[in-house]
Amino acid sequence: MGYKVVVAGATGNVGREMLNILAERQFPVDELAALASRRSLGTEVSFGDKTLTTQDIEQFDFSGWDIALFAIGSDATKKYAPIAAAAGCVVIDNSSLYRYDPDVPLVVPEVNPEAVDNYGKKNIIANPNCSTAQMVVALKPLHDRAKIKRVVVSTYQSVSGSGKEAIDELWDQTKGMYVPGQEKEPKVYPKQIAFNVIPHIDVFLDSGDTKEEWKMVTETKKIVDPSIKVTATCVRVPVFVGHAESINIEFEDFLDEDEARDILREAPGIMVIDKREDGGYVTPVECVGDYATFISRIRQDVTIENGINLWCVSDNLRKGAALNAVQIAETLGKRVLKKG
Ligand code: 2RA
Secondary structure (H helix, E strand, O other): OOEEEEEEOOOOHHHHHHHHHHHHOOOOEEEEEEEEOHHHOOOEEEEOOEEEEOEEHHHOOOOOOOEEEEOOHHHHHHHHHHHHHHOOOEEEEOOOOOOOOOOOOEOOOOOOHHHHHHHHHOOEEEOOOHHHHHHHHHHHHHHHHHOEEEEEEEEEEOHHHHOHHHHHHHHHHHHHHHOOOOOOOOOOOOOOOOOOOEOOOOOEOOOOOEHHHHHHHHHHHHHOOOOOEEEEEEEEOOOOOOEEEEEEEEEOOOOOHHHHHHHHHHOOOEEEOOOOOOOOOOOHHHHOOOOOEEEEEEEEOOOOOOEEEEEEEEOOOHHHHHHHHHHHHHHHHHHHHOOO
């Protein structure tokens, strides 16, 4: 016996990946409902070799359904997550709405799987921000070995993190650079993204950080360890899919680069590709469609006593969103619901 699963936001980038990954990983689904907003109603989506017609989330009755994967943004989540949760359906939400709620677990299964046990307070589990998810997968095994004091991270985030319109904007602007008369003014972003980088993701806070940077700090503390100091600079780059991060880590104790590499090689969810030669590292275009968090450029930071630098790349629609959500459902199933 399996689960009755709902995917809300089934026509978006992340929703479609959720359906793909549920099928790829053969999650034990007895029945699946694909929900969309009225605007996308009736759109057909693929679930493995099946084609589903999206249903109206407004009219949907969540009672009798076991798990709902939400990829509908914070505003819609605010309306529908409490309805689904009250109907007894556990919501795994990809928006940022519940991530900082003390009564809602924020989970990366390779890092804090036990946190799903506390889902019952609100019947909701939160998925982390994409740039946080890949980073904490890398931090956790190193933190367990040599206790992390401080992390300095610079991100190189693809436009798919902003949605379909941003993908179109990068494509159209790039094309417009070569085809006279097809120049495209910035719309999704405040400045041109084609052949450019933009040091601004989400809104600016009074501190001068952006909310994306605040999320990486706050979520790392909730998922891994509140004592870790994190400072982040999040940058949008002209890449379609795949986030990359340059991560500098300071430990309480010395950790040799070779030992760090061995630890990461053995860690769940990680693929180490680290050769000190041309092409001996991973780039975003190579991570697309993969489950792994790739780690390269592991090396001592000799400017401090106990420092390591590394390069971290992962598919932001998968580990950064849809894969992590499905892995939370798998963990919830194994640890709590025990069907399938
Ligand atoms: C971004 N992390 O990359 C944010 C939301 N997905 O735009």
